[in-house]
Amino acid sequence: MEPTKPHPIQLTAYSLLSVALALWLMHVGSFILVPLIWGVFFAFALYPITEWLENKRFPRSMAITLSIAMISILGAGIIYVLVNQMILLIADIPEIGTRLSNKLTLFQAEVSKVFGFTETEGLERWNTFNWLPLDNLNNTIFSTGKSLTLIGIIPLYIFLLLYYRDFFVAFLLKASSRSNEAILAWVSDSGKVIHAYLVGMLKVTFLVSILAGIYFYFIGINYYLLFALFIAIMNLIPYIGVIVSSVLVILYVFLTTDTFLLPIITLLVLWGIQLLENNLITPLIVGSKVKVNVLVVVLAILIGGGIWGISGMVLFIPLVGILKIAFDRIPGLQPYGYLLGDDFPVLENNQNFIKLLRKKWSKK
Structure with missing residues (x-):
């Protein structure tokens, strides 16, 4: 006797429950998953450097250590500048x-x-x-300590992920029943998405900070490096980050100047930098590696922010891109991959299709 197939409504209910359970587990396990995902992303970004050092006859452990050390020194320098200017800003x-x-x-x-x-x-x-409000001071201190712990464990994840990368590839090949070529292609495409997104966004962040810093320096704003980096870093959060950072910077310019003209000029300049970044800098540097539509990007930002906070707003965009790659390679899930993408349908009888839809809605 053949087993009865589940009803489509049951399949939909099971799928929604699975998604809800996965999101709940991601929220509960954020203390473990957030640094791990950051470690995976940075491991993909640092892989070309470590591979180049290994080709130069460096031992793998030393190549990974040198790569992490270079990035850590650069990050420490940026953090030092930010903290130093932030202390001065707090004093004012x-x-x-x-x-x-x-x-x-x-x-x-x-x-x-x-x-x-x-x-x-x-x-x-x-x-x-x-x-x-000072009522949540204890929660603030706890969250700060938690964030520092997460930042401290990310380099360890990066080292271990790069060091044992061959084992992970072997595991995927052994655990999959599909062809090895398909698995390797999926891993390679996912790695390209992560690498292109991270490296591209770092370049975009650098260019935006330079443009904003030059403007802030010439108008004589104190702590122009802090505000330039703030604008550039918040730019990593699409749509939302730009609005929040621009409002705060314009408010500071308004409070520290005696004219209404300079805040208006600042608004126009930041708006111009944003247009330049969206229409020229990002398409040239990042390209369209993360090929998801704007609606999915907005939902990814909101869901990621609700689950993992600021880290989720940044991480969920490339994660959705990787999910789309997986959907495109699984025949049964290809329609969902198409739904996440940004390729508009080309219908030969588009007008007939619209008329058919109107007839169906009119009958209802």
């Missing part, structure tokens, strides 16, 4: 707060004429806001 917060209070007082005087409440009432409402 009282003065910035005084300027904010003065400008808000002037602004409130104008608004009170429109809405009818007195300035005293407005100040009382303003003072009732809790602008610097």
Whole structure:
């Protein structure tokens, strides 16, 4: 007797439950998975360097150590500049707060004429806001320690993943019932996606920081290196990061200058840099290695942010690209791979197709 096939509704329910369970496990295991995924990505990015050193007769362990050391020194230098300027910026917060209070007082005087409440009432409402909540200080300290722990363990993951890379390839070949060529092609394509995305985004980040830094330097903004790197790093988070960083920088320019013209110019310059980055820099450097449509990118950012925070916003985009590659290579999942992609359908009888859809909807 042949086994009965499950109903399509049951298959859909099982699929949704599986996705929900996978997302829940990713959220619960974020302390382990986030540094591991970062380690995998950086391992793919550093693989060409380690391979070049190994071809120069360096032992594998020494080649990996040198690669990690070079990247760590570069990262430590950037972090030193950021922390140094951030400390100076924090020292100026009282003065910035005084300027904010003065400008808000002037602004409130104008608004009170429109809405009818007195300035005293407005100040009382303003003072009732809790602008610097300290109730979650313990959680903040715990999160900071947790982040430092994650950052510290990533180099270990990178070393082990690069050192045992041959074992992982052998495992995939032994565990798969498909042809070895298909598995190797999938691993190679996934590695190219990760490598192209990370290296390309690092180049884009460098160029955006240079452009923003030059502008901030010439208009005389204090801590121009900090704001330039802040703009460039937040640019790694598509759509959302650019808006948040631009608003904060424009607010700082507004508070530290006595004219409305400079914040407006800053808005226009940052908008121009963003247009240049989206339409010229990123297409030339990164290309279209992560071939997913904008809707999927936005959903990946939101889901990744909800599960893994800022790391999820950055990591989920190439992860979706890798998922698309896997779907495209599995016959039963190719429609889902097409759904994630950015290739618009070419229908010979497009008008007839639209008419057919309209007839079906009109009957309903």
